[in-house]
Amino acid sequence: MATPAQKQESAARRANNRARGLARDYPRVRAQPIYRGRQYKITRRCINRLMLFSPGPEPDEFNNFVGYCLAHAAARYGIQIHSSLWMSNHHHTDLTDPDANLVPFKQLLHSLIARGRNAQLGRSDSVWSGDGPCDTRRPTEGESLMDIVYTLTNPVEAGLVKWSRQWPGFTTIGWRFGETRTFKRPKGLFDDKGDMPEEVSLTLVRPPIFSELDDDALYEKLMDAVRERELEVHRYMRKHGRRFMGPRKLAGQRWNRAPQSFEERFTVTPKHAGPCLRLVLKEVARDRAWERDYAAARALLLAGKPAVFPAGTYWMRRFAGVDVISQAP
Incomplete structure (x- = not known):
């Protein structure tokens, strides 16, 4: 429940956003440039923050489903995946778009996930929030690396598991750059006589950063940064007397529930991010x-x-x- 102060802050942000729009010296443009070869972190969350992607007690089926959809969409549009992690009510995926196919890639991926997840859960309502996706870019190599660190450590940041590798949902933590994994067509979601392949493979591509490092050295640098961030979260949790939920409680998480934490409203969806x-x-x-x-x-x-x-x-x-x-x- 929002407090009066939080409601006033939301109203002030909304008025500020409206004033910023009026200050432009040209008509509003909703489009954004899609260039070949750009890196992005794409983020999209579930409607009403519902935990529609809760891995449940047997997450293998869900992880194969997500991996299949991600691999199929990436292969069709030539998208290079650097990291991906699917939380209970949103996902983060870091990628490079060599051929400026970001828009159809996202449309296909999110459509397959929504229809397939509804079929798995026996529901027919919307899966994705109407706020739209959030796609951000980082201006430096170090920030691009930390973007991937944020993706992989998101369950730790949220206080769900102590170590990133413990996350039971779909994650590319532990994948080495150049490693390929194969996913089978989920049963009951696609027509066996249709055009969806029986198996698809997804290769984790190294991001175009730190060219002086080979794949193994870059992977070790990434894992060192992941461990450092995990330890920072551990210190924060101890300082504030908080405990991690743990895999056992996560297994009982229900998909039709939503977090009870307050969420700020009328914020500007970022397109760029970074400490500089x-x-x-x-x-x-x-x-x-x-x-x-x-x-x-x-x-x-x-x-x-x-x-x-x-x-x-x-x-x-x-x-x-x-x-x-x-x-x-």
């Missing part, structure tokens, strides 16, 4: 310049004049056939 404010603001400025060019091209198009949209335009290029500046290789 200067670099983040630099990325934000680039996005603002792109939006300004996009808005100008859209105005010309609506006026019936020749218009060329900036590089990275996705929807208008694919569905409206507009001219787009080619992206530099």
Whole structure:
């Protein structure tokens, strides 16, 4: 239950967001650039924060289902997966998008997960929250590495398990870069005579960072950072007298329940993240310049004049056939 102070803070954030929109010197642009070769952390949560992805007492079936959907969507659109972890009510996946196929990849992945999970649970309502996904980018190599650390240690951060490897749900913790794992088509979810393959494989691709390190050295660097973050959380938990839930209680977690913690409302969904404010603001400025060019091209198009949209335009290029500046290789 929100307190009066929390409600006032939410109202103030909403008014501030509205004022920021009015301060723009160009019409609002909902689109965002989709460039080839960009790295992203995609995050999406369940509707009403329901724990629809609770692994349950026998998580192998659920983990095979998630792995199958993720591997199939990644293979179809050429997405390179660096890490992925599915919490009880949301997921984090770090990836590189070589061919600017982020949008159809997410659509296919989230559609397969939603329909399949509904079939498994015997429900027919929405699975994903209407707030939409959150896709963020990091400006430096070190922050990209810590993005993966955050993904892999998310169950520890949430106080669910003491060590990341104990998470019973789907996770790529323990996968080495270049390692391939195979997932079988889940029974009862797809037509045996349909076009879904019987087996799909997913190879964990190293992120394009720290090129001076080989795959094994980068993996060890990642695991050292994971262990350091885990120990930081342990110290925090001891200091505040908190205990981890543990795998036994997680096994009894019900999918139709939601966390009772208060959640802030009317916050801005981030597109960039990082501890260095200067670099983040630099990325934000680039996005603002792109939006300004996009808005100008859209105005010309609506006026019936020749218009060329900036590089990275996705929807208008694919569905409206507009001219787009080619992206530099």
